[in-house]
Structure formats: C-alpha cells, structure tokens
Amino acid sequence: MVGRERELQILREFYDNSDTNVISVTGRTGIGKTTLIKEFVKDKQCIFFTAYSTTEMHQRALFGKAVGIDDDQSTLDQIYSKVTAMSDEGTAVLVIDHYADFAKTDKKFPESLYKYMTTVWKQGTVKLILCDSSSIQMEKSVYGPRAVWNSLHPVILTVDTLYFDEAVKMLPDTDRLTESEIYGITGGIPVLLEIAAEGLKNNPEDAVWRTIERIFLSKFFDFKGSPENILGRELREKAYYDRLMYSLAHGYLRVNQLSEQLGKPKDVVVPYLSTLMKLGLVTKENPVTEPTNRRKTRYSLISDYDRFWYQIIMSRYEDFVNDNRENIKAYWNDHISEYMKPVFIRMCHEYLLRQCRADKMPFSIKNIGSWWENNESTGESDGFDLMATGEAEGKNAYIFARCFFKEQQVDMMDVKELIDLTKKIHNKISTFYLFFSVNGFAENVQTVSQTIRNIMLIDLKDMV
Structure with a gap:
C-alpha cells in the first residue's frame, strides 16, 4: 500500500490504547478507507462486515454470515455472541463499513451495539471501527453531540487524498510533468490513480488525455465519489450547491462574488458554503498574516x-x-496552465513542509498559506502563491513563494515582481524568496540565486 503511514499510526495507537475502543473512519468514496483498514487488520483477529442498503432482516442476515452464522434469521445477540467468543482468545477488531447504511436500516442496531461495547466488551476486548463515506451521516450517528457513541469519545480519522510524492509511486515511470498533470486530474484519489496507472502501462502515448477519457468521458466508468453523486446522495437542493461548486471552480472565491453567481443574498450563500465544508468538498482560508480578517476570507x-x-x-x-471529445481535448490543451497552477501551488506547499520536517531548508515554518490583497473595483486579487512565517538562525523570518506552471522559464522579471510585491508587507526580518518552476530558470536567474542565498530555485523534477 502506498503512503498512509500517518493513518496507520493513528489506527495502531487506537488499538493499543485501553482508554478508547471506538474509532470513526471517514473519507470520500475511492479515497482508500477500506484498503487502509484491511492493511491495518491483516495480522489481527477481525470481523469485517460491509453493510448494504437493504431491509432490517436482510441486513442482520448478512451481518450474521460475516461472523459465521448460516441462518437468515440471525439475531443481533447471536451475532454479538460470536464476537465475544472471538474476543475471549484476545483482542478482536470489529469493522463495520458503510455504517450509516446499517444505522439507518436497523434503528435498534446502534443502541444494542453500544450496550455491548459498554458492558460485555467494556474492558477493551473488542475494538470497533465504524467506517463510511458520508461525513455528515457519521457526525449524526457516531461523533455528533446527539450520537449514541459520543459519550465514548470516539477517535475521528479522516482519510484524505495522497500527496504528490505518494501518488507518483502508484504510477509507472514517466516524466514529472506528466505525473503532475495526472495528479491534478485525479486529485490524488487512489482509485483514480489506479485507472491512470493501468492506462499508462497499456498505452503511454498521450497519457494525460487518455486518463481524462477513462475517468471523465468513458460510458463504462461511473465514479461513485464524483461531486454530482455526493451532492445527489447528501443534499436536497442539489442545483444550488452544484452551481456554487461550478462558480468556485471558475475563480469566484468571495462571498459577494458567489452571491452574484447564484442570485442569492449573502446570508443564504454562507450556510450553503458551510454545508459543503461539512461534506469535505470546500475549504476557506485567510491571508496567513490576517487569519481573522473576514473581509479577506475566500473559499x-x-x-x-x-x-x-x-x-x-x-x-x-x-x-x-x-x-465531442476532440472539442473537449482542444479546450483542455488551451487551459492546461490555468488549471494546473493551483495544483502546482498545492504540490509546492507539500514540498516545503516535507523539506522543513526533514530539516533541509535554511528556515523552519510556523504557519503557511497564502497572502493576497483584494482590488474592490475589479473584484480581483493579487498576492503570493505561498507565504509562510517561521524562523531562521533563531530569528523571525518570512518566506515568500511564486509557483510557475508555464512553458517559459522563470526570468528576472518574474523575480523582480515577487520581490517588489513583498515590500507591501516586508519589515526588517529575515526574508526568503522561493521560485518553483516546471520548465526551469533563465541563466541570469540561476546566477543571481547562486550569489544571493535567500533566493532559492526549485525545479519540478527535484520535488520528489
């Protein structure tokens, strides 16, 4: 299994901790939750049950078969007795995947399972893993204030997408630019990376477009974790949420801009955004130096x-x-740089944190994000792709970065623009200027960086 060391460590600590016996595992469909859990339990006593949206009686019969009861009339007590028998031989792990389906189908199930966890299994002989793709349903049924499990203070584990340096390990050998574009298309979602990898093995020519065809244009592949499927499953007013996500994707990031796009007042748009944040589809941020300035919040x-x-x-x-695939391909080719810029910024963000953790930078990072200023007359923003605060040689430091996903090399004009922009917030502390590029650096830029230690150049090919 590629990556996931952080998540596996959380599961190991949960297993070894006698003070907590319930963990909630969430993450969108295709993110690798089931693969992660199966990797964790492979050397443990385990009952792994995947629930199914069906009737109460059928659900219990399926659960019974998972514990070895070949009887369509299985009762919950009979099922729990099988788990108890396993736990008599040592700690048992009970995994219930698609837990929200079971909890909705069988109203008595959560309370009866809770009763066993707090009585028969209260000594920690059974470790319970509840897993589902719906963060909203898991909050309601597992860790929310009204959930029956809330009193047991369940551990909450959210499985996120893979980082770039992890994702490339899933792909056959190819060039870094192709890897970065495939990463940007798949979003680092493992099941989509597997599709891309299979395509690369079979037909490496024009690999990026072939990946787009397989994932988005094939009539034979319906990704259950697509935004349309998530919105349709979780929400009633899908049309407005869909339009909101479309607007965000096209660069309308502020509440007043989104209000205009939806034709809804701002006090209606904000709750919509909050719901999308609960679903794990949207995030909000502020300039790294102004974390509480709501006028600069963007989504x-x-x-x-x-x-x-x-x-x-x-x-x-x-x-x-x-x-009409050729028209879509032409549109993609015309917009690659525009689309990939935010992907590359994310990759640079990951790289900086990884290098700092490994103590490979002349500075440490305390906070990292972006910085921008709004032009109210045009509705546009200007700023740094990345900005961090930290320390260098025991003194406070600023780190400014620009991330260039363009066909041309980074030139001295690009360097000058960044340095001039920093004067808007610059004060007399240590300052570092970082330039990331997918196509290298002009010779005079390389010469300057060799002369001035606080100008650093990072090429895409060196980022893994």
Missing part, C-alpha cells in the same frame, strides 16, 4: 478532481453530452 474546492469536472468538463457541457 475554494478541496479536490482537484472536483475542480477539473466543473472547470474543464462542465465548461464544455454540450460537447460532453454529445461525446
């Missing part, structure tokens, strides 16, 4: 997969429904 889509759907595919909706 964005979390997953690049979602952004690709709305920014590229939905921009060519008529071509999509008519399967």
